[in-house]
Amino acid sequence: MTTADVHTARMDDICSGAGDDGRVVRDLLEHLGDKWTLLVVGMLEDGPIRYSELKNRVPGISQRMLTLTLKKLERDGLVRRESFPEIPPRVEYDLTPLGHTLLPPALAFATWARGSSGEILARRAEFDARVTR
Amino acid sequence: MTTADVHTARMDDICSGAGDDGRVVRDLLEHLGDKWTLLVVGMLEDGPIRYSELKNRVPGISQRMLTLTLKKLERDGLVRRESFPEIPPRVEYDLTPLGHTLLPPALAFATWARGSSGEILARRAEFDARVTR
DNA sequence: CAGAATCCAACTTGATACTG
């Protein structure tokens, strides 16, 4: 499947039915769609990075959420964790090959959000003005 | 920006800094990343569709969540709502031009999820087996 | 038919304090 096929695929086909197949896809959509996951994946693009450096690159994330997000991604096989037995401790994270395949969709989504944010905020303001009156 | 550029864009650039610009993009990522939003957007691809028909096409969604999701999308200017003054009432929804621009990223994401779900579930099982022992 | 309103259980997140 190439990126060109994206335009011909349909949501019905991808998430069809109430069966296991569609359910897994729907679960994944929700699973990765939380506050930090896509952001963290994007920041891992450039290869191994330390925990503290990663925390600096994701503005606003708490220690707790970074740890939880990384553990979830590691469990799903998208992120690799390497811990070095030194003092002070050093732990590095990077994307697995599977994790790298998530990058294009994630960036497409982020790019869309950036390009559309202006119009969305404008529409939202219009809507609120219409409803409040 | 074309789809080809997606591979050259970087998450840093898109969501940079703690300033307003990056914050809006991060908020949007979270905003659209809930349980139903992308699914509903995908199901609206084929044009006007009634509330009840839409509910049938999104398996498992509750009345409440369908209503809330549609209202959110309408507020953001992604979905258009048309209500016909008939009895019984008829309300139709479809994507605005802005809403249509979300389709390619959403489908890219869903396509990725479908293609990767098998490996992810396998990795997850491995991880759990390793950790539980 | 297409919802609005209400209630509640479950989950998510952040802040804080502590540790190998």
Place this chain on the structure above:
DNA sequence: CAGTATCAAGTTGGATTCTG
């Protein structure tokens, strides 16, 4: 440095009931 533990607060989603 790289976490873990605990608690409090906020948010989300489902079930149910009611209505124009």
